[in-house]
Amino acid sequence: MNKTFLSLLFLCLLYSPMLEAKKIKKLQIGDRFPKMEGELLSSKKITLPNHCEGKVTLLIAAFKRGTQDQIDSWTRPILFEFSQEEEFRFIEIPMISNFYSWISNYINNGMRNGIISSMHKNVMTYYGSLDEYFNYFGVEDRKLCYLFLLNKKGEICYMNKGESSSNEIKTLIHDIRILLEE
Template sequence: MKYSILLLIVFSSVLVKAQVGKQFPAMEAETVEDKKVKLPDDVKGKYTLLGLAYSKKSEDELNSWFQPVFEKFIQKTTGVLAGFSYDVNVYFVPMFTGVNAAATGTAKRKAIKNIDPQLLPYILFYRGELKPYKEALDFEKKDIPYFFVLDATGKIVYATSGKYTADKMDKVEEVME
């Protein structure tokens, strides 16, 4: 039993690391105001943190990252700490595929109603095929979110998955520095 758990942990980390060094695949998503954002083209020029989720359960874990990421990378610092803020792009991307694609409009309306307005500009909604992203990004477990740090050219320089932890955030921050 211990061997199979260890093997699962090692295998999971290998899968997540498999994307590092690859270009992030082209994806067109929308803001709550229906503005189109093309990833990675529209974020080139600076580091970008992307969080992707393609099931309700993974969306819940994606949400665990909202506040810590907002505080670390989005919220503008003032006073003595003003020089220590990051100049990075951040997007959380719930993915609506298959029959769930029809729910994108409903999800946008719920987001407007339930999510802090300061976070809304950082949420993109993807509607379309899942298969190309599952293949390119090696994400098979639908119940967890996946996070990718892209460099200024759109290349994946770090990848992780799952619920927020301080250790994961430290690694993300380390890569962006």
């Protein structure tokens, strides 16, 4: 009995550092955006942040359908300011549970029909586990959108969530301009 207990204790001690290493930390300024695979509504499969390298990129992830007004509060002024800038990229990411992957074509086609075709290259659907991204993004409220500004190396330079304010937009525009000059 003692041998069994000691063996079990040894295995627990051996594997506990491995379990701890899998803990996902909340993203911080300066971190590289985590790997995420998805498909643009233009039907191109991409991997983030690789798809963004060489461009200043604004990513906005949303876990609920009702966040579009929040997303638009960021994107309208930013796209007005930078849509003609070749070194700038914007991607909206609907984060959809893997549970719905069996109807992904139906969901994606519905989004394609509701979004003007020129914006299809700016919407990437993600189907998969959401838990690690809840941890990465520090999600406390799934009803908020989560915004990340990446430099040309895919590193996070600015983060925010929810609806924008005029001061936050001014800060974001300023930060994008600085990154575009680098």
